[in-house]
Amino acid sequence: MPSMKLDAGSQFPEMDFHLVGGAMVSIGGARERWTLFIVYRGKHCPKCKTYLNKLEAMKGDWEAAGFDILVVSADPETKAKADLEEFGWTFPLAYGLSERQMEALGLYISSPLSEAENDRNFAEPGHFCISPSGVLQITCISNGPAARPDLADLLAGMQFNIANQRPPRGLA
Template sequence: MTDSKPAAGGPLPHMAFPKLGGGQIEIGGPRERHTLLVVYRGKHCGRCKKYLAGLEALKGDWEDAGFDVIAVSADPEPKAQSDVAEFGWSFDVGYDLGEAQMRTLGLYVSEPLSPQETDRRFAEPAVFCVRPDGIIQVVCLSNGPAARPDLAELLDGMKFNIAHNRPARGTA
């Protein structure tokens, strides 16, 4: 269960997590571009691979629309690196998302069903579209792997929101 839920129209909490290839990914606060942040369950999740393959296919379209594309999970570096090597993701991938960070983002957190699934608690899927001023335009939180927004539809909606300077909705 989430402790709190980030509000559409409110700021994305500031935090950092390690980035594959070195350095850190920082979210929250002002940036030059919009941000698409995708939280995925981890190496153990086949549905995540399919979803992130779709993200990879649309990455150029998201970037052309003015977005930095980021994915992050609770997986440790070796698992995240293994997935990037196997699936060829070219977007920034963060790892070691901590449980306190999951709670700050309002994510649903799950226990592994078995040691074969994974060895740690992990975040269920989420997608955040964040404006350059750090304000959340769209937030989609899921409590399971089968409920995620269609990335092509979301991109189309975000292009419209940007072109027409639409405010975040669902703020009441």
Template sequence: MTQTKPRVGAPVGEMTWPLTNGGTVSVGGARDRWTMLFVYRGKHCPRCKRFLNKLDAALPAWTAQMDVVVVSADTQDKAQADKAEFGWGFDLAYGLSEAQMRDLGLYVSDPLSEAETTDRFAEPGAFGIRPDGTLMLVDISNGPAARPDLEELLDGMTFNIENNRPVRGTA
């Protein structure tokens, strides 16, 4: 079995997604700030909602350090329904393609039934991206139960940013 791991230290290919507010958001390529990309499973996932609610509660601390991008493979309707229901303060992107999931090294799942969802979706992932567009940190899971601790992750990312730490895990 082969699962392509994202290459830390390598450039992240540019990806653009629509936002529920009508704009777009991109990752990859040079930016003014660091970016943390969070991929979530989609509207069907209650664990994702709990994680994103925690992110929303800590959002000011996150955005003081870096840009935050949150995306799923959901349709516009599903993403807008979540945004309306939960009132998250972060911009919510949708339309992550299967090719983009694979480019990020994410695990991809088929729905267990139409009651869950109707299309393939990405399992969770978090990606710290340097302002030069290279990948600094990767955290991926093959299921909904394994998520990074947001407080620890922010603390570690803040340390990396303030101390210009090198990429680890390259061997």
């Protein structure tokens, strides 16, 4: 069970990540654009690959709607780089999500079922839509790979929220 949850309408915590390829990226705080931040389970998860391939196909739609994208896992750089090379994703891919960061994001953390699955604890899926002011608009966390928001529905909902200046929900 997550140790805490991020409250909708709160400031998203500032975090730094290494991107495959060597650059650093920060999340949280004020930005010029909205952010779609996705946490995936890692190289061992075939459902993640299917989901991230759908994200790649919709990347232009998200960007046209005013979103920057960042995807991260707990994997080391070698595994994240292998995924990037195999699937040809063009969105920024970060690695090395720590357990402390997982906890700060309110994510479910799983231990590997075998060495074939993974060699470390990893985060279950998490999705966060963050406003340019750094406020968490939408959060969706799952305790397993089968439950994730449909990316087209999420985008349509966010476009509606932005166009109608809807506040974050679930505050009461």
